[in-house]
Amino acid sequence: MAPQTSETEQVVDLNSWLPITASRKAKWWYSAFHNVTAMVGAGVLGLPFALSQLGWIPGIVAILGSWLITFYTLWQLVELHEAVPGKRFDRYPELGEHAFGPKLGYWIVMPQQTCVQVASTIVYSVTGGKSLKNYSMVAFIASTIRGSHHHPATYGVRSHTTAGQIFDVLNGIGTIAFAYAGHSVVLEIQATIPSTQKNTSKKPMWKGCVVAYIIVALCYLAVSISGFWAFGNVFAMPVFDMLESCLVQKLHFTPGRALRFAGRSTYVAITGFIALCIPFFGGLLGFFGGLVFASTSYFTPCIIWLVLKKPNRWSFHWIASWISIIIGVLIAVLAPIGGIRQIIISAKTYKFFS
Template sequence: MASNQQVLDDEALRQKKIEEWLPITSSRKGKWWFSAFHNVTAMVGAGVLSLPYAMSGLGWGPGITIFVMSWIITLYTLWQMVEMHEMVPGKRFDRYHELGQHAFGEKLGLYIVVPQQLIVEVGTCIVYMVTGGKSLKKIHESLCSDCKPIRTTYWIMVFASVNFFLSHLPSLDSISCVSFFAALMSLGYSIIIWGASLKRGVQDNVDYSPRGKTTADSVFNFFNSLGDVAFAYAGHNVVLEIQATITSTPERPSKGPMWKGVVVAYIIVAICYFPVAMIGFYVFGNTVDDNILITLEKPTWLISAANFFVIVHVVGGYQIYSMPVFDMIETYLVKEKKFLPSAVLRIVVRTSYVIATMFIGMTFPFFGGLLGFFGGFALAPTSYYLPCIIWLIVYKPKKFSLSWWANWFCIITGIALTIVAPIGALRTIILAVKSYKFYS
C-alpha cells in the first residue's frame, strides 16, 4: 500500500513539474492589463488591413450591420469563456480543449476542439508570415524605389528569422513585453490608416457598388468578405490560455481581472476596426486592395511607418498564437511520449514549427483568400458558436429564455458563416493561383 502511495506521489510530483515547465501554466502572475494587451495583440492583427476590402464586398448596409453584429456576438462569447474558466470549484480550464473535454467528454472534446484550434492558430501564423513579408517588401519598395526588387519569398524568410529567435521565449507570460509593444503598434497603424485615408480624400469617381463584374462575382466576394470579418475576431482561441496566466484565489477569481482586460481590449478593437473599415471604404470604394496599405502609397514615410508598425504587431501576434501550439506539442511529447522536459526538445519543436509556417506562407501567399478561408472555416466555429454550444451543455438555460435565444442566435449565425465564407475564399485563392508563379 505504501509503495503504491509512493508511486502516486511521485507521479503527482512529476505532473506538477511538467505543468510548471509548459508554456501556458508555468506562470500565474498575470494582471488585468496583461489580459488587455494580450487580447488586443491576439485580436487586432492582419485582419484589420483587409476590413475596407471586406466592406467593398459587403456594401454599406450589410457591411455596417455585420461589423456591429460580429463585435457584439464575439464579445458575448468571449464573456462566456471567461466565466467558464473556473466554473468547476478548485479547477481551472487552462486550455480551450480542456473546456471542450469537460463539455463533450475526454475523447470527443479533443476531437472537436483541437483540430479547429490548431487550424486557427497555425493558419493565423501562416497569414502573419505572409503579412510580415509583404510589409517588409512594401517598406523596401517605398524607401528605395530605384533598388532592384526582391522576391516576396525572401522577405518572408527575413520576417521568419525574427520569430526563430522570439519563439524560444519559454512561456506566454515571458512574451508580455513583446505583446505590449505589438498592441501599441496595432493602435498606431490603425490610426495611420484611417488618418492617411482621410488626408487623401474621397477619390474621383469613387464607386460603392459591389466589387464583382457579374452577379456571381459579387456573391462570392460577399461570402469571402464574411470570412475576412470573422478572421478579425480570433482572440477566443487563446483567451483561456491568457486567463491561465492570471493570479486566482477563491476570494478573487481570475474572471474579474480577465474580464476587465477583455472590456478594455474590445474598446481598443472598436477604435481600430470601425474607423479603418468605414473610412477606408468611404475614400477608395470598391478599388481598395485586400491590404489597404498597398492602396495607400503616400505619404511614403508615413505608410512605411505604418508597415513597420504592422511588422512589429504581427511578430507579437505570431508569438501569441504560436504559444498554445507549442504547449500542445510539448505536452504530447512530454506526457504521452515520455520525453524529458529540456531546452533541446523546445528548440527542436519550435524551430521546426517556424520553418513549417514560413514554408507554407512562402508557397501560398494569397493574403485575401487566406483570411477568408481561415476566418470562415475555423475562426467562426471557435469564436462565434462553439462557446455557446458548450454553455448550453454545461449550464442548460431554460428553453426559450433570453440566454437560450441568445446562444441559438449565435450558433445559427456562426454555422451560416462557416458554410458560406470558405466557398468565397476558395474561389479567391483559385483565381489568384491562375496568375501566380510559385516562390516569385
C-alpha cells in the same frame, strides 16, 4: 532507489514549465493587452477589402454584428474558465473535455484550435512577406490622408455580376470572422491570472476583455471605414504549449531550452514555408475565417455553455446562444466557398513562392 513521482505531481511539474501555465502573476491590464494583440492582427488589414465586397451598410452591420456576437461568446468562455469550484480550465481543449467527455471533447476542440493557430501563423507570415507595413493606426492615418487628396467618386461593391457579388459577400463575411479570432487563446490568457475560490480570475479577466473589445471596435471600424473611403473599389503560443506537452508526455523528451528551441523553430520553419507557397492573402482570410475561426469564436463557446449551464428554454442566454450558433454555422459552411473562389481568382496572377 529514486522516489516515485505520482501522475499528479508530474502534471504539476510540467505545468510549471509549459508556457501557458508557467506563471500566474498577470493583472487585468495584461488581459487587455493580450486580448488586443490576439484580435488586432493581420485580419484588420483585410477589413477594407471585406467592406468593398459587402458594401457600406451590410459591411458595417457585419463588423458590428460579429463584434457583438463574439463579445458575448468571449464572456461565456471567461465565465466557464472556473465553472467548477476549485478547478481551472486553462486550455480550450480542457474545457471541451469537461463538456463533452475526455476523448470526444479533446478531439472536438483541439483540431479546431490548432487550425486557428496554424492558419494565423501562415496568414501573418504572408502578411509580413507581402507588405512589411502598417498596422491599424498607420493604415487609418494613411488611408485618411490619401482619401483627402484622391477621393473616389463611387463606392459600389467590387463585383458587377450577381454570382460575383454572392461569392464576394461570402468571402467578405469570412474575412470579418477571421478578424475576431482571439477566442482560441482566451482561456490560455486567463490561465496567467491568479485566483482563489474567494477571488476568482473572472473579474480581472473580464475587465481586461471589455477594455480590449472597446479598442478592437475602434481599430476595426477606423481601418475598415477609412480604408474603403480612401481607396474605393501570438496565436502560436497554444500550439507551442500543446507541441511541447506532447513531446514530453507522449514521446518522453526532457523539458528544457533545447527541446523548446528545436520544437518552436521547426514549427516556424514549416508554417513559413507554407506561407511562401501560397501568397493569397484575401482568399486565405475568407477561407480560414469561415472554416475554423467561426467555430472557435462564434458557436463552440455557445454549445459548451448550453451543455454545461443548461439555460432555460427561451431565456436570454438560450436565445443568444442559439442565434450565435446558427449565424456561426452559416459562416462556417458558406464563407469558405467565397474564400476558395478568391484564391482561384488570385491564382491566375500570383506565382508560387512569390
